[in-house]
Amino acid sequence: MRAFVTGSHGFVGNWLCRHLRASGDEVITAPAGLEITDADAVRQIVTEARPDAVYHLAAFTHVGKSWTAPREVMRVNVLGTLEVLEAARLCEPAPSVLLVGSAEVYGVVKPDQLPLTEDAPLLPVTPYATSKVAAEFLGLQAHLGRGLPVIRVRAFNHVGPGQGESFVVSALARRIVMAQQTGSATLAVGNLSPRRDFTDVRDVVRAYRLLIERGQPGEVYNVCSGTDVAIGTLAQRLLDLAGARLELVSDPELERPVDVPVLRGDPSRLRAATGWEPGISLDETLRSVLDAWRENLAEGESS
Numbered sequence: 694m695r696a697f698v699t700g701s702h703g704f705v706g707n708w709l710c711r712h713l714r715a716s717g718d719e720v721i722t723a724p725a726g727l728e729i730t731d732a733d734a735v736r737q738i739v740t741e742a743r744p745d746a747v748y749h750l751a752a753f754t755h756v757g758k759s760w761t762a763p764r765e766v767m768r769v770n771v772l773g774t775l776e777v778l779e780a781a782r783l784c785e786p787a788p789s790v791l792l793v794g795s796a797e798v799y800g801v802v803k804p805d806q807l808p809l810t811e812d813a814p815l816l817p818v819t820p821y822a823t824s825k826v827a828a829e830f831l832g833l834q835a836h837l838g839r840g841l842p843v844i845r846v847r848a849f850n851h852v853g854p855g856q857g858e859s860f861v862v863s864a865l866a867r868r869i870v871m872a873q874q875t876g877s878a879t880l881a882v883g884n885l886s887p888r889r890d891f892t893d894v895r896d897v898v899r900a901y902r903l904l905i906e907r908g909q910p911g912e913v914y915n916v917c918s919g920t921d922v923a924i925g926t927l928a929q930r931l932l933d934l935a936g937a938r939l940e941l942v943s944d945p946e947l948e949r950p951v952d953v954p955v956l957r958g959d960p961s962r963l964r965a966a967t968g969w970e971p972g973i974s975l976d977e978t979l980r981s982v983l984d985a986w987r988e989n990l991a992e993g994e995s996s
Contacts, residue, residue: 700750883947885925917958
């Protein structure tokens with residue numbers, strides 16, 4: 694399969710490209726400097742690539758930072774998606790397009806709504822989530838109105854080695870490793886009460902490729918584990934795995950204006966379509982994130 698990937702230089706894109714190549718696919722990536730909202734540039738690159746599949750990952754991805762940059766998140770996530778869809782439509786034959794969305798579109802949910810299925814109402818409470826709702830519906834319109842084979846996914850939290858420190862698991866792991874190296878006795882934390890459905894990024898990208906192969910165009914799929922874990926529990930598991938005894942100290946600067954209390958998804962539709970199951974345990978993921986930060990920080994010291 695000939696695959697075109699936007700956002701290939703990011704955390705998930707990097708792992709996706711590795712998985713696609715390991716699966717025997719030919720991978721073409723968008724240049725690092727590509728402005729995803731530049732219609733002419735995007736159309737030229739995509740049409741020249743002649744892909745069988747387009748994986749659209751390029752996005753403004755930080756939920757917390759979207760509060761201070763709502764225009765930017767809309768520009769990148771909405772207009773960028775529009776340009777990728779328009780470019781794919783001009784290809785002959787038209788490729789399958791995987792649009793990567795987010796479980797943040799479900800918003801604040803009640804306990805009796807869990808686990809969330811794809812039929813749950815979309816109630817975005819953050820600028821990021823709003824941009825992902827809009828991007829999703831651009832994809833749906835391209836399928837219904839233009840016949841483009843678009844598959845939408847709603848990815849719940851995914852983690853793994855190489856993730857940026859602005860995301861909670863990676864941030865906690867980095868601060869723990871640094872505390873061990875410096876002899877600090879404390880660990881700065883934000884809100885520890887939210888519960889999230891975490892999946893290893895390597896399992897997530899497997900699901901993406903399976904959906905391109907077996908997913909139904911026009912459909913939307915949750916990509917999740919089906920289990921939710923409190924951020925406080927994650928922090929303690931990271932401490933235990935690292936062998937660190939640190940006092941947790943609340944830092945208001947690490948808290949968001951609005952935090953969705955709990956997100957837990959139902960992956961039944963994904964499993965039925967593809968046979969996918971997560972294969973990497975949460976503890977294995979957390980160990981790999983800690984190891985990556987140990988290596989990363991050690992390299993920083995030696996350079």
